[in-house]
Amino acid sequence: xxxxxxxxxxxxxxxxxxxxxxxxxxxxxxxxxxxxxxxxxxxxxxxxxxxxxxxxxxxxxxxxxxxxxxxxxxxxxxxxxxxxxxxxxxxxxxxxxxxxxxxxxxxxxxxxxxxxxxxxxxxxxxxxxxxxxxxxxxxxxxxxxxxxxxxxxxxxxxxxxxxxxxxxxxxxxxxxxxxxxxxxxxxxxxxxxxxxxxxxxxxxxxxxxxxxxxxxxxxxxxxxxxxxxxxxxxxxxxxxxxxxxxxxxxxxxxxxxxxxxxxxxxxxxxxxxxxxxxxxxxxx
Numbered sequence: 001x002x003x004x005x006x007x008x009x010x011x012x013x014x015x016x017x018x019x020x021x022x023x024x025x026x027x028x029x030x031x032x033x034x035x036x037x038x039x040x041x042x043x044x045x046x047x048x049x050x051x052x053x054x055x056x057x058x059x060x061x062x063x064x065x066x067x068x069x070x071x072x073x074x075x076x077x078x079x080x081x082x083x084x085x086x087x088x089x090x091x092x093x094x095x096x097x098x099x100x101x102x103x104x105x106x107x108x109x110x111x112x113x114x115x116x117x118x119x120x121x122x123x124x125x126x127x128x129x130x131x132x133x134x135x136x137x138x139x140x141x142x143x144x145x146x147x148x149x150x151x152x153x154x155x156x157x158x159x160x161x162x163x164x165x166x167x168x169x170x171x172x173x174x175x176x177x178x179x180x181x182x183x184x185x186x187x188x189x190x191x192x193x194x195x196x197x198x199x200x201x202x203x204x205x206x207x208x209x210x211x212x213x214x215x216x217x218x219x220x221x222x223x224x225x226x227x228x229x230x231x232x233x234x235x236x237x238x239x240x241x242x243x244x245x246x247x248x249x250x251x252x253x254x255x256x257x258x259x260x261x262x263x264x265x266x267x268x269x270x271x272x273x274x275x276x277x278x279x280x281x282x283x284x
Contacts, residue, residue, distance in 0.1 A: 032192055033071045034210055034218070034283045036276040037111045039082020040065035040104040042133065042268075043093070050226040052235030064273040065133050067108055068220055069115065070210060074188045075123030078144070079208050079220055080267075082108050084136035084169060108137050114280055119143065124187060126195055128222025128267075129202040130156035131164040138170035146173065147187070147195055150180035152204025155241075162202075163239065181206070198224045198253060200236070200246025207253060209262075215283045217262030219253055228269045 041064050044050075048057035068079040085107035087094050093103040109119065119140045126147040128134050138146075153173070156165050185195040194209040201223040208220040224246070225231040236246045257264050266272045277283060 031284055032073075032210075032212055034212060034215075035069040035071070035115065035279055036273070036282075037067040037069060037082070037108060037279055038064070038106060039067040039080070039108050039136075040087065040102060040133070042083075043101040043103070045099040047227075049239075050230070050237050052230065052233070052237070054238030062270060063226070063268040064270055066267055066273055066276075068208070069112070069117075069122075070193055071115075072188050072193065076117060076121060077124040077126060077187060077193060078112075078122050078141070079126050080128055080134045080222070081125065081137035081141070083133050085109060085140075087136075102133070109140060111279060126187070126206070126208060127152070128207065128220075129205045130170060131202070131223070132166040132169050134222070135170045138176075139172045142172045142176045145177040145179050147179055147181060147185060149197060149199075149204030149206055150182055151199070152202060152206075153178065153180060155203045196253065196256075198222070198249035200224070200242050200244075200249045201240045203241055205249070207249075209256070211260075212283055217257070217260040218283070219257055219262060219264050221265060221267050223268070224249055224253065225266050226268050228266050228271060231264060231266055 041062060044061040044063060046056050047059045047061040048055050051057065065082050067082045070077040070079065083102050083104050085104060087102050087104040088107050093101045095101050112119070120143040122141055122144045124147055125138070125141045125144045127138070129152055155162060157167065161167050181195065183197045187193040187195060192211050196207045196209055196219070198207045199205050205222055205224065207222050207224050210218050210220070212218065226237065229235060234247060234250050236243045240246050253264065265276070
């Protein structure tokens, strides 16, 4: 059977098109995913420290310290870097002179490796603020772009260092690609991941809004609220830098969550942490 030149060209063109489509499907970018990483825990000797006005009540408690990895077609964003991975070398934890005890069971870098990621693969690192339990592994990400409120960096690098800030944890900030922010930031330019300026806990505190295609809207608190009760009752610990700014930020985020029919995740609340998929499972 003879095949005419025109038919042969058509068949080759069709085959080429199929090959192109197959290659394109293999090269398709990953869907938007949100992973919750266990970046330590804090044993608290008196939870009253975090209640409205910081009134001691003698009640002991436990606070998880999560980090979050958002995989986006344009790159990965790590939200907070947790407690310093070096704490994992001390199975009995590390005591803080003012009372809390810090534990790390599995390092942040080991969890990223489970996802096939090295620190250099993380495009953005967003810090809710620069307290040591949120910026403990910052120095591992000098190749990433740090998303920080300008006010936060100015405040955290002052001398003497503010309470709760350990400048050694983020000492490489001058070498990193710091993008100083002066308000909200649409990280990828498509509305899927937005940094929200929520000052009050610290002068440049920020929270993260993630709009997932299946799950819907989540807002990751940072330390806008430390407990579920503080979120529900608008409680403000006495150590926050501004009670007025904290309440204004809570009101703003509360409206956003209500309007979007979203979900507010109190990062340090054990119930909120346990309600999220256990790593390496994810939300999408």
